[in-house]
Amino acid sequence: MKKLARLYPDFFICTLLVLLTAAVYLQVGSHEFITYDDTVYLTENPIVRGGLTLEGLRWAFTTTEASNWHPLTWLSHMLDCQFFGPNAGAHHLVNLLFHLANTVLLFLVLRWMTGAVWRSAFVAALFALHPLHVESVAWIAERKDVLSTFFFFMILAAYIHYTKRQRWQRYLLVLFGFSLGLLAKPMLVTLPFVLLLLDYWPLGRTPYWKKDEAIPKAALKINEAAGKRHKEKGEKDAIGKGSTFPWFLVYEKIPFFVLTALSCVITIHAQQTAIVSFQYLPFFERLSNAIVSYIRYILKMVWPLDLSPFYPYAPGPAWVVAGAAILITCVTLLAVRKIRPFPYVAVGWFWYLGTLFPVIGIVQVGEQALADRYTYVPLIGLFIILAWGIYDLAEKIPIRRIALAVPAGILITALMVTTWLQVQRWRDSVTLFNHALAVTENNYVARNVIAVKLLREGKLEEALHQSEEALRMNTSAPNALMIHGIILFEMGKPEAARKYFLKIIESNPDYASGYYGLGSVYYLEGDMDRAIEAFLRAISLDGNHFMAHMKAAEAFSQKIHYDEAMKYYKMALKLQPRTAEIYSSMGSILVLQGRVDEAIAPLNKALQMKPDYAKAHNNLGSALLLQKKRDEAIVHFQEAVRLDPDYRLARENLSEALAQKKKPER
Numbered sequence: 001m002k003k004l005a006r007l008y009p010d011f012f013i014c015t016l017l018v019l020l021t022a023a024v025y026l027q028v029g030s031h032e033f034i035t036y037d038d039t040v041y042l043t044e045n046p047i048v049r050g051g052l053t054l055e056g057l058r059w060a061f062t063t064t065e066a067s068n069w070h071p072l073t074w075l076s077h078m079l080d081c082q083f084f085g086p087n088a089g090a091h092h093l094v095n096l097l098f099h100l101a102n103t104v105l106l107f108l109v110l111r112w113m114t115g116a117v118w119r120s121a122f123v124a125a126l127f128a129l130h131p132l133h134v135e136s137v138a139w140i141a142e143r144k145d146v147l148s149t150f151f152f153f154m155i156l157a158a159y160i161h162y163t164k165r166q167r168w169q170r171y172l173l174v175l176f177g178f179s180l181g182l183l184a185k186p187m188l189v190t191l192p193f194v195l196l197l198l199d200y201w202p203l204g205r206t207p208y209w210k211k212d213e214a215i216p217k218a219a220l221k222i223n224e225a226a227g228k229r230h231k232e233k234g235e236k237d238a239i240g241k242g243s244t245f246p247w248f249l250v251y252e253k254i255p256f257f258v259l260t261a262l263s264c265v266i267t268i269h270a271q272q273t274a275i276v277s278f279q280y281l282p283f284f285e286r287l288s289n290a291i292v293s294y295i296r297y298i299l300k301m302v303w304p305l306d307l308s309p310f311y312p313y314a315p316g317p318a319w320v321v322a323g324a325a326i327l328i329t330c331v332t333l334l335a336v337r338k339i340r341p342f343p344y345v346a347v348g349w350f351w352y353l354g355t356l357f358p359v360i361g362i363v364q365v366g367e368q369a370l371a372d373r374y375t376y377v378p379l380i381g382l383f384i385i386l387a388w389g390i391y392d393l394a395e396k397i398p399i400r401r402i403a404l405a406v407p408a409g410i411l412i413t414a415l416m417v418t419t420w421l422q423v424q425r426w427r428d429s430v431t432l433f434n435h436a437l438a439v440t441e442n443n444y445v446a447r448n449v450i451a452v453k454l455l456r457e458g459k460l461e462e463a464l465h466q467s468e469e470a471l472r473m474n475t476s477a478p479n480a481l482m483i484h485g486i487i488l489f490e491m492g493k494p495e496a497a498r499k500y501f502l503k504i505i506e507s508n509p510d511y512a513s514g515y516y517g518l519g520s521v522y523y524l525e526g527d528m529d530r531a532i533e534a535f536l537r538a539i540s541l542d543g544n545h546f547m548a549h550m551k552a553a554e555a556f557s558q559k560i561h562y563d564e565a566m567k568y569y570k571m572a573l574k575l576q577p578r579t580a581e582i583y584s585s586m587g588s589i590l591v592l593q594g595r596v597d598e599a600i601a602p603l604n605k606a607l608q609m610k611p612d613y614a615k616a617h618n619n620l621g622s623a624l625l626l627q628k629k630r631d632e633a634i635v636h637f638q639e640a641v642r643l644d645p646d647y648r649l650a651r652e653n654l655s656e657a658l659a660q661k662k663k664p665e666r
Contacts, residue, residue, distance in 0.1 A: 010111065013121045014104045020412070021100055021128040024420045027427075028092035028138050035429040035453045036309065037141035040066045041077055042091070048074065050578035050609065051082035059577060065544060067274035067365065069266050072183040073144040091140045098146035099137045103128040105153035106380065112160050113202045118401065119387040122408055126383045129415040131304040131422045132297075133379075135372040138426035139309070144185040145376050151181030152188055152377060159195060163203055175255055182259060186267040187377070190355045192256035197350055199249050201343035206246040268363075273512070273542050276364040280508075281313075288321045289313065290360040293370045295324040297356070300372070301379055304415075306439035307422055309432060310446060312474075313369040328353075344388040351381025367445065367477070429453045444473040448483050455483075460491050478504050478511050485517050494521045512542035516551070523555055531555045546575045553585065562589050580610035588619045591626065599623045614644040621653060630661045 033043050042048055045065070047056050052075065060074035077091075084090035103124050110120035127133065136145035155177040162170040181188040199205040268275070292315060300307070315321070332353075335346040356378040359371070390404065397403045425435045430453060433446040440446070447470035454463035467484040474480055485500035498521045504514030519534030535552035538545050549572035556565035566589055573582050583606035590599035603620040606613060621636035637654035640647055 009117055010108070013107060013117070013124075017103050017107060017121070017124055017128055018100050020125070020416065021103055022096070024129060024416050025096045025099065025137060025423055027420075027423055028096055029089040031088060031092050031138065031426060032428045033088045033091075034139060034141070034309075034426070034432065035456065036433075036449045037066070037139075041141045041143075042081070043086075045576070046578040046580075046609075047576050048077045049081050049086070050078075052078045053578070055577040063544070063575070064270035065575075067271045068144075068186070069270040070144050070148075070183060070185055072180060073147055073185065076143055076147055076184075088140070092138065095137050095140060095143055095146055098143075098150050099128070099133075102146060102149050102153055105150070105157065109153055109156045109160065110384075112157070113198065116388075116391075118405075119391055122387045123380065123383045125412050126386070126415070127380060129412060129419050130301070130379065131307060131415065131419045132300055132372045132375045134307070134419055134422045134426065135309060136376040138423050139373070142373050145373055148181050148185035148188055149377055151177055151184055152191065155181060155191065156194075156198070159198070160203075163205060171252075175259075178256055178259060182263045186263045187355075187358050189260040189263050189267075189358060192253045192260055193354050194351060195253060195256070196249060197347045197354075199246075201347045206249060271365050273544075274365050276367070281364055285315055286361050286364055288315045289369055290362055291321055291324045291328065292316050293360060294328055294353070294356070296370060297375055297378070298382065301375070301382060304418060304422075307372055308436040308440045308443065308446070309372075310367075310436060310443060311369045311371070311440060312442050312444065313367060314442070315369075342389070342392070345385055348381040348383075348385035348388075351384070352378050353381075355381070367479075442473040444470040444477055444480050447473065448480055451483055451487065455487055455490065460487060463487050464491070476507055478508050478514065482511075482513050482517060489517070489520065489524075494524050497521055510541055512538040512545050512548065514538075515541070516545060516548045519548070519551060519555075523551060528555045528559050532559075544575060546572055549575065550582070557585070557589060562593055565589055578609060580606040580613050580616060582606075583609070584613065584616040584619055587616075587623065591619070591623050596623050596626045600627075612643055614640040614647055614650065617643065618647065618650040618653060621650075621657070625653070625657055625660070630657055633657050634661065 033039075039045075047059050050056060056078050057075070060071040060078070063069075063074070065074075076094075080091050080094055106127055107120050107124035110123055111117060114120060136142045155174055158170065158174045158177055162174055178188070178191055181191070316324075331349060335349045339346045356374060359374040361369070391400070394400050394404055425432050429449055433443075433449045436443050436446040447466045451463045451466035451470065454460075454466060464484075464487050467480070467487050470477070470480040471484055481500050481504045485497040485504070488494075488500065489497040498518065501514050501517035501521065504511050505518065508514065515534045515538035519531045519538065522528075522531035522534060532552060532555045535548045535555060538548035539552065542548070549568050553565045553568035553572065556562075556568065566586060569582050569586050569589075573579065576582075583602040587599040587601075587603035587606065590596070590602070600620070600623055603616060603623060606616040607620065610616065617636040617640035621633040621640065624630075624633035624636065634654065634657045637650055637657055640650035641654060644650070
């Protein structure tokens, strides 16, 4: 009964955390997909939209789509599509469920390690309700954040279990969890370093620099039991007094460091087309931005207003960089100097610096200066410093817990209101990026996203205006030039579009999409040779460029080079196996080659994937008509016309099939 009674506060706190967080975030159930990465991960990804399939499973483990290798994230999205289809609200709510689980796990992990109930609860509340974390939860494409963090906390829970009784089975469980976490997002590569920090405090597994009164009682109980086992085996007390560095803790992490190194190699390979070259962004500029960003994230933590899904790259003046560097150095030295009386300061500070390092911009991926989503795990370190530091500072205050509860409640309420407003801004692309324009300067990416949204809605003039504004803000950004060219192309101005595609290639000769755009202009003009040359160049620069493969195949088909066309369709099929258009086109080519019997299977597969695909119905009808199966052919021609009443070729084929049916058999 006593043990059960001790669980009541934990259950109450977990329930309260879930209810408060859900109250703020449940509105995401009515939110839309965002025209910024959601297209890549879901809305325009036929493999993911097709749900959980064997070919989708193979694709998830072999693709580097979105410049990442995170198969578990892809499988998570596929599973959502399997159950919920294109329902954006349901996808959002799954993200929220992971965030709720992460909040509870964070509380429990800190509670188990430190024994401090209310401080652990305060850290979990800050994590759950801080506005900087909205991006990771309210953005479907950031499933990788909440999913990988779920594994992160599960690993920490398993590690605590392992430190209580160091069995190889428990060790393998931690290692297996780490492997799964890396398969969700490679940002978990810093986990071995986090484990070493926790070994010092609060787990107290190392005697080095240890001050007994700084070790939480919960950890002392763990260590007392561990010490007894060591003595029973006649081994040196791993947690006793001593002055030598505890290398056994480092050796213990070697398999984790091996997985970290392997993940880094795979990630660099996956991101090679997205990594910004030092020629475009020099090392000193990256370093300056990284130093300033460490401080900017802290300022945003303290004053979480004017948040944006994209922050333009704009390093501060030299004095700002120098000031940030001095501040970071001073805090680091202070944390090390006070490591005995206040170990949580050093652990929290190095947690923050270390877990943020992979995305701080030394290896620059994308055009952003910083991103709110990158703080999802790193801020926990600063929250720990805040919770334990305030508690220690208030040591001499009478009825300390009650005195701290009031300001804590006010802070949490303020965060709830601010976060609720920030979640509301994520309801659709236009609302989100209009807000971004209002709180940032020269945000050409926001203009581009709005332009793409308007382009998809057929509002070409409005899209052109937004694109022109984006180019005014950044005249050389490849994405801005590309979108402007696409809009002009869609407006029926291929000559004007060509100029922008050529400009991209001149300034960024390795930009694959620039060659794809140029090839599209040549294709429209009927210059298939130059179109093929441009498409193949795009493919050579980016082997995952799906549309370049598709257009190359179409261009070869126009030149009646059917074998080459089939080659590129098959290559496209490896990139996106659930694409009905590929099977339909392959079937059509087989018909043109006189291989009618072989054409039936791919055409049927196209219709299995996309039953309302008028062109596939027409192509299958043509194949069946050649096989003298007029009745079946007529059914498919009729369906094609029903689906697309303006489909002239299908109408002509239907008329011919009906005419043939009326003729008497010879």
